[in-house]
Amino acid sequence: MEGTPIVPPPLVRFSGIQKTYDGEHLVVKNLDLDIRKGEFITLLGPSGSGKTTTLMMLAGFEVPTQGEIYLSDRPIKNMPPHKRDIGMVFQNYALFPHLTIAENVAFPLSVRKISKAEVQDRVKAALRMIKLETLAHRRPGQLSGGQQQRVALARALVFNPQLVLMDEPLGALDKRLREQMQLEIKQLHETMGITVVYVTHDQSEALTMSDRIAVFNDGIVQQIDKPSALYEQPVNSFVAHFIGENNVLAGTVETVEKDYCRVALAGGGAVTARAVNVSGAGASTSLSVRPERIALVPDGASSDGSNRLPARVQNTIYLGDHALAVLDVAGNCEFMVKLQPGTHDGLRHGESVFVTFRPEDCLALDPV
């Protein structure tokens, strides 16, 4: 099915959206974003990057200062939230405390004047979906955080909205529960075929669940792509740094040859890197290398054209399934290398070693 030439129109289109609260500072600067029907898209970014504002504009709780939002090709900028037919899951669930679980889930149906019998059936089905049928007559306050989260989910899905928004819905849960809920939400998305716009600042959550991720920073979408592409081919230093662990080495471009360039490091030495985001020879750049793409070797002679740099061991950190070696490499004293446990038990503080990585695993990006 993939690669079909006919691209269906997007479900949501942000067109030239700007948003300011104080008239001086733009929270969202010129946003263009298409959301396809049926996809799970995550708006990822640090706090204050504009991702929540974007979500609120889509939900209708904030009005864009400029630009237009289209939902199924209809402009919705001035449509009140209750007419948008968008389900939303809030950060703290926002379950109505004076209603029971069943009444909470029935609420979106009853305001749509659906017959009592059908409401009952659909509420029952929704509660079965989240496996909470037995708690239908409890009040939200009597439920655990995870259960409340499920109810909020059921309530946002029960009226079959064309779009479901989730605003950091798992932020209040502990780690284990959060991981379990991530899988449950992902499963619901797949079985129901709903379109989900998910906001989070947790990159691992975004990588786990999303079809596509839009990385926000400073009111601008830095990159929109599949999780693997974001990780493997970040377009700039921010994305490389924000998604996953990342080692940064500062340097200056000496020569550029096709896709690759030669970079002289500020801390001494030179490496070959993929030229992703460099303007040309003489420009300063910041290199990005993932810790798991680096190996430790005892000597500095390279035979296969890979990069080798001298390093001094600062520390080793044991993490169960793997270990991290913290090294001092070319002036970066927090250079991380991921090690298989047991392979480098003998590393001592202050020991001299060499790090090696392939040119294609080293990305030359814009300077930090």
Add this chain to the structure above:
Amino acid sequence: MTAASLTGADPQTKVPLKRRLKQAERARQIKALALVLPLLLFLLFTFAGPIAGMLWRAVDDREVRQVLPQTIAALASWDGKDLPDEKTYAALASDILAARTAGTIAIAAKRLNYALNGFRTILTSTARNLKAMPDTGTAKETLGKINPAWRERTTWTTIKDAGGPVTGFYLLAALDLTRNADGAIVAAPADQAIYRDIFARTFLISLGVTALCLILGFPVAYLLAALPPGQSNLLMIFVLLPFWTSLLVRTCAWIVLLQSQGIVNDSLHWLGIIDAPLRLIYNRFGVCVAMTHVLLPFMILPLYSSMKAISPAYMRAAASLGAPPLTAFLRIYLPQTLPGIGAGSLLVFILALGYYITPALVGGAADQMISYFIALYTTETANWGLASALGAVLLLATILLALVYGRLVQGQQVTGGMKN
């Protein structure tokens, strides 16, 4: 295994643990009690004690017994069918002579006059004309000659009923009821039956004031809860401002505003809306306006505290789920403010029930509430029994209301701001 040992399944260790817990708790309880003890004692002496004393006065009836002890003793065996025997008349004559010497005849006269209009005259005229103890066997004749009322059965039943030591007379009177000569409870004569109307008026005014406070206070409380902190603090100062001036000053200010030559009438006249001044004060309107003004903060504050606890996310959630603003307000917001509405209404209603100064100053004769009459009987006519009985009925009504409210809130189980 570990779980079992943690929960103390071993009976050997369970008992000492419980005892230790109790000891630890007891020390804390004693400390807590010591902290509240000064206030507790203060309340006991200045609040609970006087109230209990007043309630006792509502049923206390020993005045006649103290002044006419022999008569009351003699009447104890009287069946109430015919006139009492000669011995009783002799006892009364002896009592009256003794009371005249002691100067206590007026006390009994006042009490008996409550029960039977004109009894004061009977007793004082008898005391005046009874020169000396009548000869044995002639007491009945002598007294009957002095005042023919002594030949009537009702005169004697009145004395017997007022013999105490406790009586339901005042409480019955407070409810427009009385006992007839046969001891059955019947409606009081029309000229004495005023208290039911006054209670009804008191409740009606209180209810109206409560409704006005709710209607006026709800939007203000909403604004207080919704505004950003700076503006909301300023508004809160305006709400609390009346608390910093005396009740009397605020009430008198309304007199200045509402009188026929007052600001309101003058402004309306100047605007050409009216030709003759409107009667805005010394009537029900003035009472309601002044009381609403004074009691408004008591409605706003509980409302505000319940609204403050409602996260704006609820209204957003309701909107995102498809509820138009009015539906969201009625089905999501309003129910969550119910504890605040209940607390505020109860507070205002109960305060209004006992209002005295404001209706006394800005009300007409037909707008006086029950506390006016309680004050009247305590200070003017010194009928403490009736004053206490009216107070007792008011207190009972208030307690009942508070209980009903408590039950309602408990049944609701809303987690609003009024939990604490």
